[in-house]
Amino acid sequence: MTPDDRRPRMAEQIMGEGRGRLIAHQYRLVEEIGRGGFGVVWRARDERLNRDVAAKELFLPLYLAADQREERRERSMREARSAARIMHPSAVTVHAVVEQDGVPWIIMELIDGRSLGSVVRSGGPLPPRRAAEIGLGVLGALRTAHAAGVVHRDVTPGNILLAEGRAVLTDFGIATIEGDPSITSSGYLMGAPAYTAPERARGEHATPASDLWSLGATLYLAVEGKRPFAGDNANAVLHAIQHVEPDRPVLAGPLGPVIEGLMRKVPADRLSAEQAESLLGDVALDRVPALLSLPPGAGRVQDGRVWRWRRLVAVAAAPVVAAGVVSGLLWADRAGTPESAQGAAGRAAPAAGPRLLATLAAADEVYTVSINAAGTLLAAAGENRAVRLWRLPDRRPVAVLRGHGHAIFASAFSPDGRTLATGGYDREVILWNTAARRRLATLTPGQGTIGSLAFSPDGRELATAGTDDVQLWNVARRARLQVLGRPAETQYSAAFSRLGWLAFASADTLRMWRSRAAPRSATLGGVSSLVRAMAFDPTGRVVAIGGDDGTVTLWDCAARRRLGTVPHDRSVYAVAFSPDGRTLATASGDTVVLWDVAQRKRTATLTGHRGLVSSLAFSRDGRTLASGGFDGTVRLWALGP
Structure with a gap:
């Protein structure tokens, strides 16, 4: 048995039993609904308040050294602190942080919905206007997070849930908080490679502009049905992000200039959050004709200005x-x-x-x-x-x-x-x-x-x-x-x-x-x-x-x-x-x-x-x-x- 074969079993040993388990004398696990590199998310029942919640357990594999397990635990606490500081309808709400058998659990709002990634995989690319609506919600959550000194660092289609008429940004598990000391000393790049901003791929610190680049890459997938950068492995993808321009969007329509403006390789050249919000609002409210031919470079930042298309259509579809x-x-x-x-x-x-x-x-x-x-x-x-x-x-x-x-x-x-x-x-x-x-x-x-x-x-x-x-x-x-x-x-x-x-x-x-x-x-x-x-x-x-x-x-x-x-x-x-x-x-x-x-x-x-x-x-x-x-x-x- 190879070390890789042993790791899942070791993780299961420290995680304990699953369905039916009572956490902190209050939260009864019902079913597993998600799993990632740092933890597993359960649908759980809050037996004291009689409501359904999402309970996230941190992986603490036995093959890690004691200091590494402590780093994982601290990352979980950081996620809770990050999300708890962000009050926005498009950001997941954290209810509580508890520990069970020495393992941290984060109790969150349960979002009954599907991730943006799974929606695109099963149903194909989204219409530009729908993608713009999703982008507006996520951008609002990011602006609130950035105002609170929090950089998400993992804005991806898998971390955006679509439910109840809203898009919700989840998983602040690798977020950085302004003023907090760094707890990641391993040298590993945190976050999904395909949605990692060029400066982060070069080893630089994450900034709010990095989140905006990731949002642009996420919107690219939403309307094109594919990632902006391909590669056989993570290193190939990160190299392409730094040195190759993505294929120009062909299905994005009026959303194309917004995506291109967000995905400029130099952070200073990207659309600001305010500029992106205004442009996304134009698309979401159908103020831009779907068949409008955009001039070269429209929506890009040049000489400190944003070159925008003309608002030829000002009236949205009549309500019913x-x-x-x-x-x-x-x-x-x-x-x-x-x-x-x-x-x-x-x-x-x-x-x-x-x-x-x-x-x-x-x-x-x-x-x-x-x-x-x-x-x-x-x-x-x-x-x-x-x-x-x-x-x-x-x-x-x-x-x-x-x-x-x-x-x-x-x-x-x-x-x-x-x-x-x-x-x-x-x-x-x-x-x-x-x-x-x-x-x-x-x-x-x-x-x-x-x-x-x-x-x-x-x-x-x-x-x-x-x-x-x-x-x-x-x-x-x-x-x-x-x-x-x-x-x-x-x-x-x-x-x-x-x-x-x-x-x-x-x-x-x-x-x-x-x-x-x-x-x-x-x-x-x-x-x-x-x-x-x-x-x-x-x-x-x-x-x-x-x-x-x-x-x-x-x-x-x-x-x-x-x-x-x-x-x-x-x-x-x-x-x-x-x-x-x-x-x-x-x-x-x-x-x-x-x-x-x-x-x-x-x-x-x-x-x-x-x-x-x-x-x-x-x-x-x-x-x-x-x-x-x-x-x-x-x-x-x-x-x-």
């Missing part, structure tokens, strides 16, 4: 609105629905069905939209760190507010509309004067990434929900009043009701806090997945929560009981009640669904976004619904006659 009453599973207990929710029963539905009113370009992925109480001002923000304001009646842009250092995930208008609060990845909350279009104050909750914001009905208090807890602030005094949450729980979201109740949920539990009636919070019940959206109905009694389990659950907060669920086939990223309480809007994948609350039926499906829909907001009169999406647009839907 499928209206009509479709039977759907909704609240299980009709008799338990609050009186106000039943009050609309028997009323005639509006004669006119929903229609697209306007499409506003936000220039980047939109993560949050808000409309002031008067229905005159619309705010949208997201990946590009700016808050854009429009006049809602005539859809005219009025201002762009800048001040955040990273992506913005949450926004909320005060009840009087004079103040807009925004927060996100930079862990700050900025209060803006909406009339003067200037910053009023900056709050620093120190609670991790801000995921949601909510003003109390009187506007005196602001709830900030982050990855670590929920905090209540006195708006006038800019003072923290109270901290809510449990040390063992993370990933919070929150919403205020008109009664002054605050509902907040972690990845484990839904709770309610009554500031005046009961100083302490009360538990409403458990949740089965990460809660991404919350909204109260106009009565202030019923709260709807949506999350990664693909359901919207409704709770009667007064009775402290669950009313029922609205099922979806993908994660739910946004929920909103109309001002009259007759309609519930939910966003799942690239689709918005309208539900009749009283009749418990789906009334319309709104399509047209070319990416995940991340946020929803109704106008005060209920006639307009705003939806923000990863395609860089805010769509306004007319719901009334």
Whole structure:
């Protein structure tokens, strides 16, 4: 038996048994779903939180010396630290890091999807626009990682999972973190050779530009169906990457210049992340004709400038609105629905069905939209760190507010509309004067990434929900009043009701806090997945929560009981009640669904976004619904006659 024959068996000895094994007294292994050079990934069941997760075990083969095994263990911990610092919808979420029998395990969000590589292998090359959409998501995750000082170093088709209307970048296992000492002293080149940037093939350090080159090579495979550089072995591939130009893409169409711009051999000549994002957005939004003949060198960086094609087509394909009453599973207990929710029963539905009113370009992925109480001002923000304001009646842009250092995930208008609060990845909350279009104050909750914001009905208090807890602030005094949450729980979201109740949920539990009636919070019940959206109905009694389990659950907060669920086939990223309480809007994948609350039926499906829909907001009169999406647009839907 050769040493190579012995190695897998030795690895199996240290890894222990597989299916059915209980890790850290909490995670039950179900089935192996992936295996790589550094570990094996299992589908597992979190028996405490009753949810499915991905559990990654690090290989610690016995044939390695003690210091080498320690290096492997440290690399696993580095992966966890890297991924935990990155909060982005296109980056996999790390839930916990545990050890079992001296071996580290990383517990992550379970992505039920296929890798980009396997999709191309089985189905052939992707259309350029679809590849551009994937590229935009991955680029957003990379920009967030780079802003946090993390270089991925292994951007490949195998590390991009496609699921639930989004592309997710996984496996930060060989990532480097700015400020961390190097732990790899073996001299080996880490990462897949075919997607390794030229400077790294020469032995130089990885930089954000290296990740961009790898993204370009990944997009090459996505649209061409083959790797950009061939070779009989890793050394031949690395040599070609350094000294040979790849075959010019023939199936890439308008995506070709973007790929060529990302894959320039000299890092300084490559497209920047901002330039690539803009160009990918053009392709993803179909602003470039598919049969357009591109001039030589289009999209390449020359003399510090990016030579771009003309935008000859500015209007994307018209969205489809499928209206009509479709039977759907909704609240299980009709008799338990609050009186106000039943009050609309028997009323005639509006004669006119929903229609697209306007499409506003936000220039980047939109993560949050808000409309002031008067229905005159619309705010949208997201990946590009700016808050854009429009006049809602005539859809005219009025201002762009800048001040955040990273992506913005949450926004909320005060009840009087004079103040807009925004927060996100930079862990700050900025209060803006909406009339003067200037910053009023900056709050620093120190609670991790801000995921949601909510003003109390009187506007005196602001709830900030982050990855670590929920905090209540006195708006006038800019003072923290109270901290809510449990040390063992993370990933919070929150919403205020008109009664002054605050509902907040972690990845484990839904709770309610009554500031005046009961100083302490009360538990409403458990949740089965990460809660991404919350909204109260106009009565202030019923709260709807949506999350990664693909359901919207409704709770009667007064009775402290669950009313029922609205099922979806993908994660739910946004929920909103109309001002009259007759309609519930939910966003799942690239689709918005309208539900009749009283009749418990789906009334319309709104399509047209070319990416995940991340946020929803109704106008005060209920006639307009705003939806923000990863395609860089805010769509306004007319719901009334």
